[in-house]
Amino acid sequence: MRRSFAPWADSSARPLIRFENITKRFGDAVAVDNLSLDIFEGEFFCLLGPSGCGKTTLMRMLAGFEQPTAGRITLGSADLAGVPPYRRPVNMMFQSYALFPHMNVEKNIAFGLKQDGLPRGEIASRVEEMLRLVQLERLAKRYPSQLSGGQRQRVALARALAKRPKLLLLDEPLGALDKKLREETQFELMDIQHELGMTFVVVTHDQEEAMTMADRIAVMDHGHLVQVATPGEIYEQPKTRFIAEFVGDVNILEGNVMGQENGLWRVATPSAQAPLTIDDPDEVLNSGQAVAIAVRPEKMLIQRDPPPANVPNVLTGEVWDIGYLGDWTVYRVKLASGAIVRVTRANASRFVENPIDWDEQVYVTFAPDAAVILAE
Amino acid sequence: MTRRLSLFNVTSLVFGFAFLYLPILLLVVYSFNASRLVTVWGGFSTQWYGALFRNEALMEAAWVTLRIALLSAGLSTVLGTLAALALTRYGRFLGRTLFTGMIYAPMVMPEVITGLSLLLFFVAIGLDRGFWTVALAHTTLTMCFVTVVVQSRLMTFDRSLEEAAMDLGAPPLRTFFAVTLPLIAPSIVAGFLLAFTLSLDDLVIASFNTGPGATTLPIKIYSQVRLGLSPEVNAASAILIGIVTLGVIVATVLTKRSAARAQRQSH
Numbered sequence: 001m002r003r004s005f006a007p008w009a010d011s012s013a014r015p016l017i018r019f020e021n022i023t024k025r026f027g028d029a030v031a032v033d034n035l036s037l038d039i040f041e042g043e044f045f046c047l048l049g050p051s052g053c054g055k056t057t058l059m060r061m062l063a064g065f066e067q068p069t070a071g072r073i074t075l076g077s078a079d080l081a082g083v084p085p086y087r088r089p090v091n092m093m094f095q096s097y098a099l100f101p102h103m104n105v106e107k108n109i110a111f112g113l114k115q116d117g118l119p120r121g122e123i124a125s126r127v128e129e130m131l132r133l134v135q136l137e138r139l140a141k142r143y144p145s146q147l148s149g150g151q152r153q154r155v156a157l158a159r160a161l162a163k164r165p166k167l168l169l170l171d172e173p174l175g176a177l178d179k180k181l182r183e184e185t186q187f188e189l190m191d192i193q194h195e196l197g198m199t200f201v202v203v204t205h206d207q208e209e210a211m212t213m214a215d216r217i218a219v220m221d222h223g224h225l226v227q228v229a230t231p232g233e234i235y236e237q238p239k240t241r242f243i244a245e246f247v248g249d250v251n252i253l254e255g256n257v258m259g260q261e262n263g264l265w266r267v268a269t270p271s272a273q274a275p276l277t278i279d280d281p282d283e284v285l286n287s288g289q290a291v292a293i294a295v296r297p298e299k300m301l302i303q304r305d306p307p308p309a310n311v312p313n314v315l316t317g318e319v320w321d322i323g324y325l326g327d328w329t330v331y332r333v334k335l336a337s338g339a340i341v342r343v344t345r346a347n348a349s350r351f352v353e354n355p356i357d358w359d360e361q362v363y364v365t366f367a368p369d370a371a372v373i374l375a376e
Numbered sequence: 377m378t379r380r381l382s383l384f385n386v387t388s389l390v391f392g393f394a395f396l397y398l399p400i401l402l403l404v405v406y407s408f409n410a411s412r413l414v415t416v417w418g419g420f421s422t423q424w425y426g427a428l429f430r431n432e433a434l435m436e437a438a439w440v441t442l443r444i445a446l447l448s449a450g451l452s453t454v455l456g457t458l459a460a461l462a463l464t465r466y467g468r469f470l471g472r473t474l475f476t477g478m479i480y481a482p483m484v485m486p487e488v489i490t491g492l493s494l495l496l497f498f499v500a501i502g503l504d505r506g507f508w509t510v511a512l513a514h515t516t517l518t519m520c521f522v523t524v525v526v527q528s529r530l531m532t533f534d535r536s537l538e539e540a541a542m543d544l545g546a547p548p549l550r551t552f553f554a555v556t557l558p559l560i561a562p563s564i565v566a567g568f569l570l571a572f573t574l575s576l577d578d579l580v581i582a583s584f585n586t587g588p589g590a591t592t593l594p595i596k597i598y599s600q601v602r603l604g605l606s607p608e609v610n611a612a613s614a615i616l617i618g619i620v621t622l623g624v625i626v627a628t629v630l631t632k633r634s635a636a637r638a639q640r641q642s643h
Contacts, residue, residue, distance in 0.1 A: 065539055085542045098540035102558045111554075112544030165543065 007040035008216060016041040016199055017062065017167065024057050024223075031057040032050040034224035044193050044200045046210040050246070051214035055203045058220075059169050063092045064199065075167065077078040085356065086115070095172040097156035099144040105131075106140040107153050107283065133192065152183050154259070156187075161196065162316035168193075170202045175211060186212045207247045211235065219243050235296075241374045251269045251300070251341040253293040257285045263370055267293060267344040270337045277312040279368035292374045297342040299370035303333050303363050304356060313371075315364040322358060330357065333364055400617060408612035414605040424607040434612055437596035441576060444507065444592060448514035449571035455515070456522025456571070457564055463523070464530040483520045490517060491584030498585060505587030514575040515584040521574065522567035525627075528564035529634055562634035566627040573623040577616060 007013040015038035024032040032054045039045050047055040060066045061073060064085035073080045080088065091112065099108050107357050109130050113123045131137045134154035144152055153176070160168055173189065174182045190213055193200045204210050211231040218228045219242075227239040238244035241252065255269030255276065264283065265278045276293060285291065307314055320340060321332035331343045343364055356362060381389075393612055410417025428434055438600070459479050463472070483488055495505075534640045537559070541551040557564075579594040587597060593616065597609050 063539075063543055084543050084547075085539070086547050092540075092543045094536045094540055096534065096536050098534065098536040100537060100540075100555060111541070111546075115545030115550070155543075159540075159544070 002255065005042070005308075007043070008038070011114050013040060015039060016043075016076060016130060017201075018072075018074045018075075020072045022058070022068045022073065024054070024061065024066060025069045026068055027212065029180065031222050032061075032068075034258065035223070035225055036313045037225060037228065038217060039199065039201060040196055041199055041376040042213045044190065045202070046217045047201065047203045047220060048207060048210040048215035048217050048247075049205065050227040052107065052203055053220040054223040054358040055205075055220050056171065059092075059171060059201065059203045062086050062167070063090055063169055070204060083264065086278060091163055091167075091170060093156050093173055095161040095175060096204070097144075097152050097176075099155055099159070101144050101150060102139050105142050105147070108144070108155055109162050110160065111161045116163065126162055130162050133161070134158045139170060149176055150185070153185065154187060157192075162194070163197075163282050164196070165198070167199045167201065170200060173202060173206075174202055181211070183212075185364065189213060211247070225249070237372060239375070241294070242291050244372070249297050249342060249344075251295045252296060253295070253339070253341075255293060257287055257289045257291055259287050260285075265373060267291060267373070269293065271335050271339050271341075272313070272315050274312075274314065276371070277368045278371045278373055280371070280373045281376065283373045285373065289375065295341075295366050295371045295372055296347075298328075300341065300366045301342040302343045302363050303332065303365070304360065305361055306361070307365055311365055312368055313366050315340070317362065319356060319360050319362055322356075331362075333362060381603045387524050394542050403610055406616040407607065409607055412607065414607060414610070424611040428608045428611045428615075431608055434593070434596060434608065437591050438612070440590055441593040442508065444511045444514060444582075444590075445572050448518060448575045449568050451511070451515040452519035452571045453522050453564060455505060456567055457526050457560075458517045459519070459523045460526035460530055463527055464533075468607040469496045472486075479520050479521075481515050483524075487517075487578075487580040488584075491581040494581065495584045505585055509585045509587065510590055510592065511590040514571075514578060516573065517578065517581055518571035518574045521570045522564075525567040525631060526563050527569065529560050531561065532635070546567045547565055560634070562630040564633070568631040569627040569630075571621040572622045573627075575622075577620055587588075601614040 017039040018036040022035045043077045046120050056357045110123050219226045228297040244250045253269050253271045255267040267276045317333040317335040322336040323330040328344045333341050408420050410421035498509050538551050541555045582592045583595050600609050
C-alpha cells in the first residue's frame with residue numbers, strides 16, 4: 001500500500017515543510033547555502049551526507065535551535081521564523097538520546113505531556129501506550145543509567161513520539177547501536193512511522209540506513225542539495241559522481257564521448273580496447289567531452305571464456321583479489337590500464353565447479369543500460 | 377594497582393601528616409584535659425565542654441557566627457551560581473575577561489586588603505558595622521569558591537539535555553528548574569558547604585568589619601587567647617574543627633559524585 005505513495009510527484013500536493021532559499025552561516029562558514037526543499041506529510045525523509053555537509057544544521061533549524069541567516073521555513077501554513085523550539089509542533093530524537101538522568105523511564109516519557117498541562121490520567125495512559133509501542137513496559141521505573149544502549153534508544157523514541165508531533169526529527173537515530181540491532185530497529189522505525197502516520201525526517205551519514213528506511217533521500221554536500229529522489233533513483237540514476245560513490249559501491253571508468261549511434265553513446269576509454277556503448281538517453285553530451293562511466297559491481301559479469309564478438313563493453317584483466325562474503329563473492333579485477341574494477345557475483349548455488357581463481361585472465365562485461373554517464 | 381609502601385614512603389607519609397595535623401590533634405587532645413593548666417596533662421575529662429556550653433559570651437559568639445555563615449553562604453551560593461552560569465553560557469560577552477578576573481580576585485587577594493577595603497567602603501556609604509557588614513564581607517570572600525565549583529560542573533554539562541527539554545515544550549525558565557538545576561544541585565550544595573566553612577573560621581575579614589554585638593567565634597577565641605589560654609577555648613576550637621572537617625568532606629563527596637554522574641550521562 002506504500003507503493004503508490006508519491007506526493008512529491010503530484011504537482012497539486014501541498015508540502016508539509018517548505019524550505020525556501022535557506023542559508024545558514026556560522027561566522028564566515030556557510031553551513032547551508034541557498035537551499036530549497038519540500039517535504040510532504042507522511043513521508044519518511046532522509047537527509048544523507050558526509051559529516052559537515054549541513055544536514056544536522058538543516059534539522060536543527062526545523063527544531064528551532066538555529067535560526068536561518070536568510071530564507072523562509074514554513075510548516076503547514078505557518079512561518080516558523082522566530083518561533084522558539086518549545087512552541088513548535090515538532091519533536092526531536094537526539095543523537096545522544098539526551099535522556100534526563102534524574103528521571104526514570106516513565107517520567108522521561110511523560111515530560112513533554114506535562115509541559116502541555118494534560119490531565120494526569122491522560123498522561124498515564126499515553127505513557128503506557130508509548131511503553132507498549134516500544135516494548136518497554138517492564139522497565140518503566142528504571143533510570144537511564146540502568147538501561148542498555150538499545151533500551152535507551154527506545155526510551156528516546158517513545159519520549160519524542162509521546163506528544164504525537166506533526167513532524168518527528170531523528171538525528172542519527174541508530175548511530176550508537178551495533179549492526180544487528182540497527183537492522184532490526186530500522187524496520188521497527190518504519191513500522192512505527194507507518195502505524196502512526198507521522199512525518200519522519202532522519203539525519204544520517206549511513207547510506208544503507210537511508211536506503212532501507214526512506215521514501216525519499218536528499219543527498220547533501222557542502223551545504224547544497226545534490227539530489228533529492230527515491231532510494232532506487234539515487235542508486236540507479238545518480239546525478240553526480242559524488243552520489244554514485246557515496247551511495248553504494250561503484251566502478252568509475254573515465255573516458256571521452258565519441259558520439260551517438262542509434263541513440264546509444266559511444267565512449268572511448270583507456271580501460272577497454274573497443275569503445276564502450278552506453279544507453280543513457282537523458283544525458284546531453286558533446287563529442288570529445290570528458291565523462292565518467294559509473295557501473296555498479298553487481299551489474300558487471302565476470303567470465304573466463306572470451307565473449308562473442310557482438311557483445312558490447314568488454315574489459316579484460318586478471319583477478320587481483322577474491323573476497324568471499326557468503327551471500328556474495330567480490331572479485332577485484334586489474335585491467336590492462338592498471339585500473340581495478342569490483343565485480344560481485346551472487347552465490348546462488350552451494351557448489352561451483354572449477355571456480356575462477358586468483359591471477360586468472362578474465363573478461364568483464366556489462367550491458368549498455370547497466371551504466372550511467374556522469375558529466376565531469 | 378596499589379603500590380607497596382616502602383620504608384621511605386611510610387616515613388615521609390608520617391612526617392607529612394604529623395607536620396600538618398599534629399598541632400590540631402594536640403588541641404583536640406588538650407580539650408579533654410582535666411587540668412586547668414593548658415600545657416600540663418591532668419587526666420581525661422569533658423568538663424571544659426560543659427563549661428563551654430555554660431559560657432554565655434562564647435555561646436553568643438558561636439550563635440552569631442552560625443547565623444553569619446548561613447546567611448553569607450546562602451547569598452554567595454545564589455550569586456556564585458549565577459556568575460558560573462554567566463561565564464559558561466553566554467559565550468564571549470563584552471567584558472568577560474574583566475568579569476572573570478574580578479570574580480576570582482578575592483581568592484588571591486590578601487585577606488587584610490579585602491578586609492580593609494571593605495571596611496573603607498562600609499564607612500564611606502555610612503553602613504553601621506555589625507552583623508550585616510560581616511555577612512556581606514563574607515559573601516564577597518566566598519562567592520568565588522561557589523563559582524569555581526559550579527562552573528566546573530557546568531562545563532561538562534550535556535547541553536542537549538536542555539535542548540531536549542525545550543523541544544518537549546518547556547520554556548527556558550522551566551527547563552532550568554526541571555533539568556539543569558537538579559543535575560547541578562550536588563555541586564551547588566558543595567559550593568554552599570565550602571562557603572559556609574570559610575565564613576565559619578574567618579578571623580581577619582570579620583575583625584575588620586565587625587562592630588558591637590557581632591563578635592564571631594574566631595574573634596572571641598582570638599581575644600580570649602590574648603588574655604591567656606583557657607581549656608574552654610580548646611573545646612570550642614575542637615567543635616569548630618569538627619564542623620569544618622565534616623563540611624569539607626561532604627562537599628568533596630558531592631563534587632565527586634556529581635562528576636561521576638556527568639561522566640555517565642555523557643557516555
